Amino acid sequence: MIQIIRGPETSPGIFEYSPSLALCGRSRQPLLDACRQIKRAGGDTAQRAGVFREGRDTPDISCPVEAGAALTVEETVSGPRFRKYQPYPGRT
Numbered sequence: 739m740i741q742i743i744r745g746p747e748t749s750p751g752i753f754e755y756s757p758s759l760a761l762c763g764r765s766r767q768p769l770l771d772a773c774r775q776i777k778r779a780g781g782d783t784a785q786r787a788g789v790f791r792e793g794r795d796t797p798d799i800s801c802p803v804e805a806g807a808a809l810t811v812e813e814t815v816s817g818p819r820f821r822k823y824q825p826y827p828g829r830t
Contacts, residue, residue, distance in 0.1 A: 769788075770810060
């Protein structure tokens with residue numbers, strides 16, 4: 739399993755994260771954003787990725803990298819929903 743270490747909250751709802759592949763970022767969706775980074779970097783998309791808090795042996799949440807890279811969370815009036823990820827224009 740690819741470990742994504744969840745770091746501190748840098749602003750409300752945004753956490754630092756660092757997958758074990760020398761990548762890092764800040765996100766409201768660290769697992770899904772890290773999966774997209776891993777995929778762009780040529781990482782093994784068949785592996786699972788999991789978000790770990792420092793000092794924990796089990797992930798808080800995990801998914802296959804390929805599945806996580808294909809999803810995003812959309813906030814709706816009826817609550818959060820998973821939907822297909824669409825990159826911003828000009829980004830991959």
